[in-house]
Amino acid sequence: MSYIRGRVQDSFIAEAKKIRALRDKQYPNLYREVDxxxxxxxxxxxxxxxxxxxxxxxxxxxxxxxNAAGAADFLIGGTPVGLKTVKRKVRPNDRYTAQxxxxxxxxxxxxxxxxxxxxxxxxxxxxxxxxxxxFLRQARYYGAGEQVHENYTIREGHEIYNIxxxxxxxxxPWLKSLSPAAPMN
Numbered sequence: 579m580s581y582i583r584g585r586v587q588d589s590f591i592a593e594a595k596k597i598r599a600l601r602d603k604q605y606p607n608l609y610r611e612v613d614x615x616x617x618x619x620x621x622x623x624x625x626x627x628x629x630x631x632x633x634x635x636x637x638x639x640x641x642x643x644x645n646a647a648g649a650a651d652f653l654i655g656g657t658p659v660g661l662k663t664v665k666r667k668v669r670p671n672d673r674y675t676a677q678x679x680x681x682x683x684x685x686x687x688x689x690x691x692x693x694x695x696x697x698x699x700x701x702x703x704x705x706x707x708x709x710x711x712x713f714l715r716q717a718r719y720y721g722a723g724e725q726v727h728e729n730y731t732i733r734e735g736h737e738i739y740n741i742x743x744x745x746x747x748x749x750x751p752w753l754k755s756l757s758p759a760a761p762m763n
Contacts, residue, residue, distance in 0.1 A: 580748045581670060582630060582704035586622055586695065594621035597643070623663025623693040624651060626702045635753050650687045655756050659707070660687040666694045670703050672744030675726065680719065680737040685710075692746060706746030717741040 598621050624641065631639045637655030650658035662678055676692035691707040708716075717739040720732045726740060747755070 580750070581706070582749045584626060584630075584702050584704075586626065586700040586702050588700075590622055590625050591700070594619075594625055597621040597624075619665045619695050619697065620661075620663045622695055622702065623661055627652070627661050627691065627693060627704060630704060630749070631753060634750065635757065637757060648682075648685060650685065654753070655758075657689065657756055658687045659689045659691050660685050660710075661691050661693065663693040663695055663702075665697045667696065667698060669696065669701075670694055670705060670743060672742065674743050675740045676705060676743050676746065677726075677738040677740045678713070678717070680739060683714070683739055689752070691749075691752070692743065704749045705743050706748045707752040708741070708746050712745075713739070713741060716745060 628639065628641045631652070631654060635654065638653075640653040642649060642651055642653065651661040652659040660678075660682070662676065662682075664677065666674075674694075676690075676694075678690060687710055689707045689709055690713050692705040694703045694705060695701070696703070718741070720726055720738050720740055722732050722734040722737060725731050726738075732738060746752075
């Protein structure tokens with residue numbers, strides 16, 4: 579799979595934490611938190627995705643920062659996209675999975691785009707996208723107490739839908755698929 583990998587600068591992490599703090603004031607947390615949650619990881623994903631998308635398409639890219647609860651994170655050429663970022667300890671491969679919180683499964687988006695952040699080494703991986711319809715059709719639901727793998731047991735209230743990242747369309751081909759077809763001569 580052709581992921582997009584990049585180093586995350588300290589300034590991005592600081593900005594992500596500021597955005598998360600503002601959002602925490604605006605919206606209550608849906609989940610019971612634990613110390614290792616590092617909720618700002620999603621905002622790091624949004625910062626990285628925003629820059630990458632703007633550099634790689636001529637379509638307008640709108641990052642929806644305010645009043646974003648239960649809505650798309652981005653509009654790319656008018657197409658609503660939900661960005662889902664998780665933290666990881668190791669590099670991704672096609673056997674790994676991407677997930678969406680069960681509480682967010684009804685977001686009004688056409689696509690889910692997945693990213694993972696290796697927080698120990700400050701690397702972001704943009705993994706790819708899948709239509710919301712295909713995700714819902716192919717994803718597996720994990721309830722509280724179920725194990726996704728030996729190091730990941732679903733906590734109460736953190737139920738997820740999960741899919742293999744090998745089923746995602748790689749980032750650049752997906753982004754190019756959003757562009758209207760070039761006129762034929």
